[in-house]
Amino acid sequence: MTMSSSMFQAPRADLPDVAHQSVPLARELQWVGMDNIALPVRIADGAGGTLQVPAAIDMAVNLGNPDARGIHMSRLYLRLQDGLASEAITPAGLRHLLQDCIVSQDGLASRARLNIRYDALLQRPALQSGFSGWKRYPVEIEAVLADGHLRLSLGLEVEYSSTCPASAALSRQANAERFVQDFDAVQPLSSDAVVDWLASERGMAATPHAQRSRAQVRVELKPQFDELPLLALVDALEAALATPVQTAVKREDEQAFARLNAENLMFCEDAARRVAAVLADDPHVTRYEATVSHFESLHPHDAVARISGENP
Structure with a gap:
C-alpha cells in the first residue's frame, strides 16, 4: 500500500483555512474522521489471485492538540484512497497506511483507526457433483495503530443449516x-x-425441522502473521459446523447435504461449542467472540447462543 507523492501536493497558500482559528471549549478529542467512505478494495480470492470489491470504510485519528480546531480530513481521504487502490489488504499494508495517516496530520494525531466492511466472494465446491459456485461472506476488518502497536481484528459471517x-x-x-x-x-x-x-x-411419517443459520465471529489477531487468515477461518468453521449452505447443487449434492444434516443435528448451543473449539485452537487468534443464530422454522423467534474466550 504505497503512497504516490504526486497525489499530495502542497495546498495553495492564498486559500483561507479556518482550521487554524481559535477553539472554543478547547479539549482533546479521542477520534475524528469519516464513516462509510465508499471505496474499492483488493482482497485475496482464495485461489492465489485478488478480487476488487466495493467496501464501506471508517477512518479516524485522534486530535491530541486541544488548541487545534480540527484535523486535516482531506489528507486522510486521499491517503486512504491511494493506499487501498492497488494491493490486497495485509497486516503490513494496514500498518503502513495508518502510520501514513498519522504523519499526514503534522503532529495533531498520535493514533489512527480504520474499519473496513466488504463482502468476500469465495468459490466453494459442491458436495458430490464436481460443480462449484460463488458464496458471499460479510467481512469486517478493524485496525488500530497506537504507540507503534497494531491491534487487528477480523469479523466474518458463515451461514449453515441446522436440524433440530x-x-x-x-x-x-x-x-x-x-x-x-x-x-x-x-x-x-x-x-x-x-x-x-x-x-x-x-x-416418512414426520420430518425434523431445519433452518438456515448464521455464525458471526470476531477475532483479535496475533501480530506476528503476514496475512489475514480469512480463508483458513472460513474453511475451519464450515468443516466444524459440517453443513454450510451450498451454491451449485445437483440432486446428488442435495442428497449429500441431507445426509450431513442428519449426521450433524444441532441446537444453537451445540453450534456455538463447535465454533468456539475452532477459535480456541487457531494459532492466529488471541481473543474471540461468536454469536450463532438459528432462524427457527418452528418458532417466530430466533434461537441464539453467544460465547467468547482468550487464547494463550
Whole structure:
C-alpha cells in the first residue's frame, strides 16, 4: 500500500483555512474522521489471485492538540484512497497506511483507526457433483495503530443449516410408530417390503425441522502473521459446523447435504461449542467472540447462543 507523492501536493497558500482559528471549549478529542467512505478494495480470492470489491470504510485519528480546531480530513481521504487502490489488504499494508495517516496530520494525531466492511466472494465446491459456485461472506476488518502497536481484528459471517435434535427424535418416533402400524400383522416380513415402504411416502411419517443459520465471529489477531487468515477461518468453521449452505447443487449434492444434516443435528448451543473449539485452537487468534443464530422454522423467534474466550 504505497503512497504516490504526486497525489499530495502542497495546498495553495492564498486559500483561507479556518482550521487554524481559535477553539472554543478547547479539549482533546479521542477520534475524528469519516464513516462509510465508499471505496474499492483488493482482497485475496482464495485461489492465489485478488478480487476488487466495493467496501464501506471508517477512518479516524485522534486530535491530541486541544488548541487545534480540527484535523486535516482531506489528507486522510486521499491517503486512504491511494493506499487501498492497488494491493490486497495485509497486516503490513494496514500498518503502513495508518502510520501514513498519522504523519499526514503534522503532529495533531498520535493514533489512527480504520474499519473496513466488504463482502468476500469465495468459490466453494459442491458436495458430490464436481460443480462449484460463488458464496458471499460479510467481512469486517478493524485496525488500530497506537504507540507503534497494531491491534487487528477480523469479523466474518458463515451461514449453515441446522436440524433440530429434538425434532429429529420426535420424527424418528413417529416413523417407528407408523412402521408398527403398517407391519405389525405382516408375517413373514421381507427386507424388500421394508425397503419399498421406506422409499414410499408412508415411510416418512414426520420430518425434523431445519433452518438456515448464521455464525458471526470476531477475532483479535496475533501480530506476528503476514496475512489475514480469512480463508483458513472460513474453511475451519464450515468443516466444524459440517453443513454450510451450498451454491451449485445437483440432486446428488442435495442428497449429500441431507445426509450431513442428519449426521450433524444441532441446537444453537451445540453450534456455538463447535465454533468456539475452532477459535480456541487457531494459532492466529488471541481473543474471540461468536454469536450463532438459528432462524427457527418452528418458532417466530430466533434461537441464539453467544460465547467468547482468550487464547494463550
